[in-house]
Amino acid sequence: MTAPLKDLRAKVTAETWCVIEARHRVTGEQHAEIVRGILHDWALAEMRKATVMQGLLKAEGIGGNVREGLK
Structure with missing residues (x-):
């Protein structure tokens, strides 16, 4: 069983949309499937x-809690 999908809504550039739309028209894939x-x-x-x-x-001996090094 696969994990449930999460909902995501986003705005994309015109160039990105054109690529997604072209792929949709050529392959018949739905926009959401392409982006997913x-x-x-x-x-x-x-x-x-x-x-x-x-x-x-x-390997470099840098281990432990990485978050501690980010403070």
Whole structure:
């Protein structure tokens, strides 16, 4: 079972809208599906970056509570 989707409403630039609309017209995908897929791929990439960064920090001996270092 997948997690329930969260609602998000956002305004986009004209250029962004044109790309989404063109993809919709070519593929028949709904606008929401297009944006959801793009955001999901971006989120997975960001999560991967965070995982790699944690490994690098640990290898450098920089560990513990990262938030403490941000104060």
